[in-house]
Amino acid sequence: MKKLAYILMMLITGASLQNCEDTYLPPELKYITFAKTAYSTGVDVGGTTTLDVTVYTGSIAGSDKTFNIIVDGSGAADGSYEVPSTVTIPKGTNEGVIAVTLSDNNLGIGVNNLVIDIENDGINSVGNSTTVSYIQNCTEVSGSLAITFDGYGSETSWEITDALGGVVVSGGGYADGQVSATESITLCSGRDYTFTIKDVYGDGLSYPANGTYTLTIDGTVKASGGGDFGSSESTDFDTN
Incomplete structure (x- = not known):
């Protein structure tokens, strides 16, 4: 019995040592x-x-x-x-x-x-x-653009660009027969901009009736016009 107990003890000790040597170490997450x-x-x-x-x-x-x-x-x-x-x-x-x-x-x-x-x-x-x-970051100023169409609103579009030529706000996609449109606009105070209105037909806001546009920023009219201005008309303005 003593011999059998000794053999069992050796087997258990060997298995324990083997388990320690075979302990799994996960690979480094690279x-x-x-x-x-x-x-x-x-x-x-x-x-x-x-x-x-x-x-x-x-x-x-x-x-x-x-x-x-x-x-x-x-x-x-x-x-x-x-x-x-x-x-x-x-x-x-x-x-x-x-x-x-x-x-x-x-x-x-x-x-x-x-x-x-x-x-x-x-x-x-x-x-x-x-x-x-x-x-x-900038101090914002608000305004509006009011357009009275000549009867062919689909021909009219507009945009406002900054001093670097980037378009900061734009509009278009109006319907023929649409009488007017008013757009809300937000810009930065103390900046230089250019407003451009365009007509794809090339006769401005002139047929079959004379139309008009007025851009007002912070209560001041910055650009206005209408009638036959051709394919486009641009006005430089600031928000000082």
Whole structure:
């Protein structure tokens, strides 16, 4: 009996040692991804702001890890952003920050978009890109555009562009026989704009009756006209 007990004890001890040696260790999660797929902010007139874009890796870094950054700025104003070329995950963490600097250079009134990606290093899987959307903060002024059509509303359209030529508001798609239309407009205070009214037939607002248009911003008439202005008529104005 003692011999049998000894043999059983040895078998159990051996199995225990084998289980310790075969303990499963999961492989390191090799990926990097942005914390969010979209960010948005505003930039004060003449100012700058910094936006922190956070990235995470799948595991705690045993040493500093650096990744290359790819930026698509085709949807943003030239000179309005600075993005570092790399992001570093410090040793002992799994988090890094890309400090994006945004400035009021040529922003206009529209939305600017930066698309940021992390370059694949051949080792880590890379998550989806993130988009940084930003606008110029401004004091808004409201107004209206009143149009009396000549009988062929489908021929009439209009737009307001900023000093950089970007369309900030526009209208059209009116119906023939429609007598009039009134459009609400919101712009930024202290800016230069151009109002343009167009007629696809080329006779303005002149047939079969004479039509008119009046653009009023913050209680002041900024553009007006009517009759036969040809294919288009433009008026520069400001919101000072």
